[in-house]
């Protein structure tokens with residue numbers, strides 16, 4: 001008798017029951033299958049990378065709204081980003097570590113406030129800096145995924161109303177045009193905007209991020225403007241950079257939350273999560289139809305939601321995590337959610353990149369298993385029909401985690417913020433194994449548990 005296990009989602013060899021109209025990943029009946037010792041291979045050309053953002057790693061960003069927020073003591077324990085990881089100066093060393101990791105791609109963001117410190121005035125020295133950064137990646141054989149805007153606004157933009165002002169979308173397109181002309185030759189994949197819904201929730205919803213205005217109207221205004229900015233930037237990038245033989249790829253990085261009713265049989269919880277799914281996960285795409293060449297998914301959250309009509313301040317819901325594995329930040333760890341998200345987003349018929357996925361774990365205790373389990377789910381999602389083209393782990397380095405300061409340690413590489421020393425964690429070597437093999441070797445799978453559903 002063969003040793004039989006690992007049958008979770010293993011539908012590729014399973015026999016199927018025909019049910020008219022339903023997709024094959026639903027109709028195919030998972031069956032026990034013989035033990036496979038080979039590496040679970042990913043498609044050729046799959047991108048394996050890590051992701052960072054300028055303000056979180058560079059250091060020395062003093063011309064944006066986050067700097068001012070930090071100076072006002074609005075970050076946990078009044079921390080400031082300061083030198084952060086000093087990546088602005090140490091990027092060569094950091095990219096050596098990314099290359100040694102076996103990565104073939106890297107996602108980073110440009111700091112708008114450096115490139116355009118004053119309205120319409122562009123700083124060519126900073127452009128040259130980013131040119132060197134992108135060249136450093138190319139030199140190491142890494143493809144570049146570049147985010148134009150990752151949460152920080154130049155002070156002059158913030159002072160003119162930020163995203164709740166109609167002008168900001170125009171400023172953003174002018175900045176996009178400049179970057180496309182100056183750096184377009186070094187960018188492989190473009191992300192216009194990072195996590196619009198998280199940004200809106202944290203700024204005009206909870207007020208934890210600048211400008212810290214809890215205001216539903218501004219929330220909606222900014223929502224519209226972000227969608228407008230993305231559409232215009234998308235068109236601008238294509239009109240400048242497309243050639244007869246090459247159409248560039250432009251998208252966003254969308255934080256996707258998978259939802260589950262906390263009270264399994266509660267109709268109100270179920271109804272509420274459908275509403276949340278629609279608004280949080282899909283509304284932005286509805287407003288920006290035909291302006292995406294791929295779907296970028298940042299996956300961190302699985303919410304077991306209990307609807308609470310009395311909790312307007314928390315958006316009418318509670319998220320429950322009791323008896324669940326959580327990260328250092330208390331976020332539930334739920335790898336099967338990435339499978340569900342990937343399959344859900346096949347509805348757009350576009351290629352998908354996982355533009356972020358990661359875990360806060362200072363002692364790295366949970367990250368190796370987390371990583372293997374996530375990659376396993378992605379493997380199965382691909383087998384079930386999702387056109388996934390790449391995985392970017394958040395993050396290469398420990399970094400400045402916004403209102404939480406340096407507390408959430410997301411790095412495959414630990415950073416000592418006093419000495420700037422970098423120390424690869426155990427999970428760095430686990431990821432290295434995956435990247436070098438372009439897949440999940442059996443030994444790793446064994447270590448995470450073959451039959452895992454987390």
Ligand code: IFM
Nearest residue numbers: 053056195298356394401
């Ligand atoms: O650090 C953030 C990043 O800026 C956006 N996505 C989620 C990460 C972890 O919270």
